[in-house]
Amino acid sequence: MPSRLPRHLPILLLLLALIGVSGFGAHRVALQLGIADLQATGLHRLDLYTASLEREIGKYAFLPGTLGLERDVIALLRQPADNGLAPQVDAYLEQLNERAGTLSIYVIDVAGRVVASSNWRRADSFVGEDLSFRPYFRDAIDNGSGRFFGIGTTRGEPGYYLASTLTDETRTLGVAVIKVSLEQLEKSWTTVEAPAIVSDENGVVILSSVADWKFTTLRQLDETTRSAFDQTQQYNRRALTSLGLQELRELEHGARLVRIAKEGREMASVYPVAGRFLAQSRLLPGTPWTLTVLSHLEQVDDIAQSQAVVAVVVVALLFMLGLMANERRRHLQDRLAAREALQKAHDELERKVDERTADLSAANQLLQDEVSERIRAERTLRAAQDELVQAGKLAVIGQLSTGIAHELNQPLAALRTLSGNSVRFLERGDLDTTRSNLERIAQLADRMGQITGQLRTFARKSSGQLQAVPLCRALDNSLALLETRLAQANAEIRRDCPQPEPVALCDVNRLEQVLINLIGNALDAMDGQVAPCIELSCQCVEGKARLTVRDHGPGLADEAISHLFEAFFTTKQAGVGLGLGLTISAGIVRDFGGTLSGANHPEGGALFTLEIPLANEAMPHD
Ligand code: ADP
Numbered sequence: 001m002p003s004r005l006p007r008h009l010p011i012l013l014l015l016l017a018l019i020g021v022s023g024f025g026a027h028r029v030a031l032q033l034g035i036a037d038l039q040a041t042g043l044h045r046l047d048l049y050t051a052s053l054e055r056e057i058g059k060y061a062f063l064p065g066t067l068g069l070e071r072d073v074i075a076l077l078r079q080p081a082d083n084g085l086a087p088q089v090d091a092y093l094e095q096l097n098e099r100a101g102t103l104s105i106y107v108i109d110v111a112g113r114v115v116a117s118s119n120w121r122r123a124d125s126f127v128g129e130d131l132s133f134r135p136y137f138r139d140a141i142d143n144g145s146g147r148f149f150g151i152g153t154t155r156g157e158p159g160y161y162l163a164s165t166l167t168d169e170t171r172t173l174g175v176a177v178i179k180v181s182l183e184q185l186e187k188s189w190t191t192v193e194a195p196a197i198v199s200d201e202n203g204v205v206i207l208s209s210v211a212d213w214k215f216t217t218l219r220q221l222d223e224t225t226r227s228a229f230d231q232t233q234q235y236n237r238r239a240l241t242s243l244g245l246q247e248l249r250e251l252e253h254g255a256r257l258v259r260i261a262k263e264g265r266e267m268a269s270v271y272p273v274a275g276r277f278l279a280q281s282r283l284l285p286g287t288p289w290t291l292t293v294l295s296h297l298e299q300v301d302d303i304a305q306s307q308a309v310v311a312v313v314v315v316a317l318l319f320m321l322g323l324m325a326n327e328r329r330r331h332l333q334d335r336l337a338a339r340e341a342l343q344k345a346h347d348e349l350e351r352k353v354d355e356r357t358a359d360l361s362a363a364n365q366l367l368q369d370e371v372s373e374r375i376r377a378e379r380t381l382r383a384a385q386d387e388l389v390q391a392g393k394l395a396v397i398g399q400l401s402t403g404i405a406h407e408l409n410q411p412l413a414a415l416r417t418l419s420g421n422s423v424r425f426l427e428r429g430d431l432d433t434t435r436s437n438l439e440r441i442a443q444l445a446d447r448m449g450q451i452t453g454q455l456r457t458f459a460r461k462s463s464g465q466l467q468a469v470p471l472c473r474a475l476d477n478s479l480a481l482l483e484t485r486l487a488q489a490n491a492e493i494r495r496d497c498p499q500p501e502p503v504a505l506c507d508v509n510r511l512e513q514v515l516i517n518l519i520g521n522a523l524d525a526m527d528g529q530v531a532p533c534i535e536l537s538c539q540c541v542e543g544k545a546r547l548t549v550r551d552h553g554p555g556l557a558d559e560a561i562s563h564l565f566e567a568f569f570t571t572k573q574a575g576v577g578l579g580l581g582l583t584i585s586a587g588i589v590r591d592f593g594g595t596l597s598g599a600n601h602p603e604g605g606a607l608f609t610l611e612i613p614l615a616n617e618a619m620p621h622d
Pocket residue numbers: 517521522525551553554555556557560564569570571572576577578579580581582583606
């Protein structure tokens with residue numbers, strides 16, 4: 001975890017910087033826009049209020065001058081000492097004042113003394129008062145007219161003085177003065193939407209929509225000014241405290257940013273009276289006064305602050321979104337890379353599998369070819385073997401043919417003799433002898449049939465079907481086939497067959513062929529011996545049928561032992577042996593699932609052992 005912070009520190013700093021910049025920027029922009037907006041509204045208000053003030057003041061501007069049209073007024077001013085006209089003028093002014101709705105109207109002679117006044121009835125009437133110190137009087141004498149804001153010295157009533165000289169054809173006779181109350185206007189200002197003030201040439205607020213601001217000063221007054229006020233009694237010795245207005249910044253088009261300090265006491269006002277304001281001022285035409293509209297910046301500040309907050313939140317959100325998008329992009333890139341790697345691995349694997357499959361199928365094809373080749377070779381071999389077996393059989397038959405011929409000739413000769421004798425005995429009527437001759441003939445025919453039958457059986461091609469074969473019977477059949485040869489050799493046969501005789505699973509014809517071959521070889525080996533003897537035995541050993549052929553000849557020569565089962569190996573003279581007998585015999589026995597082995601018997605002579613599987617009892621046999 002601690003390692004994460006330094007890694008994310010630059011991002012955090014960047015985020016903070018972005019937040020700071022965006023917040024500040026948004027605040028500034030919103031503030032400027034707000035101020036511009038406020039400025040436009042302020043200008044509009046300024047126009048409006050100026051127009052209404054001008055209208056209000058303008059209403060009375062002509063009034064002092066019109067008094068010069070009144071003959072009584074002029075006459076009174078020509079002779080101020082003659083007071084006879086004064087009551088009439090007073091009455092006139094009183095009436096006029098009432099009609100015009102002004103505060104007071106009075107006429108001053110050139111010396112500054114009030115000769116007639118609308119308030120002549122009141123105890124504090126101006127009549128007789130010396131107002132030569134009033135600036136408006138002096139201005140009027142000097143310039144023909146004078147305007148002045150001031151507070152009345154007698155009643156302390158604030159008002160606007162409009163003064164105008166009254167002249168005849170030759171000289172200035174005096175000054176007519178109208179005092180107008182601006183309270184009416186102030187009242188109409190209570191409905192304005194922003195604080196508005198009118199300040200005079202001294203910076204004293206003479207008119208304000210905020211009642212408490214009246215007779216405050218916009219700027220600090222020095223002592224000289226203050227003592228001058230005392231002299232003119234312009235503000236009738238009012239305190240003239242400061243409004244507490246502090247200028248902050250100059251803006252375009254004469255606008256200013258100002259701050260009004262919060263006063264200790266609460267002011268009753270519908271507007272905010274303290275804080276930052278946009279101040280816009282304009283000189284009121286025809287007066288030394290300035291109208292100022294103050295627009296409070298609170299709302300603009302609030303908007304700017306909320307805009308800043310919104311900007312900060314938006315930037316933070318965008319930043320977060322950016323981070324998330326970046327994170328997601330990286331995640332997707334990783335996934336894509338992983339998928340590509342996976343795809344690559346998969347393709348590689350598939351390519352390898354294809355290669356291996358191709359190799360395998362090639363190997364398989366090779367194997368199949370080899371197997372087919374083997375099968376073909378085996379078939380060829382089997383065919384050749386069959387042919388050889390057949391040839392072997394025919395060879396045996398060839399060898400036997402002399403004996404067979406002899407064997408058949410004897411019964412044939414006997415048959416001829418017997419049949420000749422039988423005819424004669426029949427002619428003689430010796431039926432008994434004839435019957436015995438015929439019986440003898442039948443026996444001989446049977447014997448001949450037996451011989452030829454065995455030969456046929458031997459020569460017949462094997463079916464290849466394995467059957468249960470009683471071994472002793474097969475042995476007897478073989479001996480029967482070799483009967484002539486055995487007789488010629490005068491060989492002794494010792495046959496050992498247990499009861500019940502072993503039954504092997506094999507082909508009887510081919511087994512007989514093997515036995516004939518082994519017994520034939522034994523006879524060949526003992527050729528010329530005085531008392532040839534062959535020992536034959538049948539037995540069941542270790543679940544197999546074992547058949548042995550032992551002779552009492554010279555036994556197997558060393559060379560013969562090593563080449564015994566090789567094809568065409570023979571020690572016999574040409575034309576006598578082909579060297580195929582044992583080869584074929586071994587092949588036949590192998591077909592039965594058995595073995596054929598040859599060795600020398602310890603007591604002399606050759607011993608051939610044949611082992612073949614025992615047949616199941618349930619199997620059929622001949
Ligand atoms: P062939 O009888 O045509 O020679 P065989 O394959 O039957 O062919 O015999 C091969 C050889 O084995 C014989 O030539 C002989 O030398 C030897 N042999 C076979 N049987 C005997 C036996 N009983 N005694 C001595 N030698 C034998």
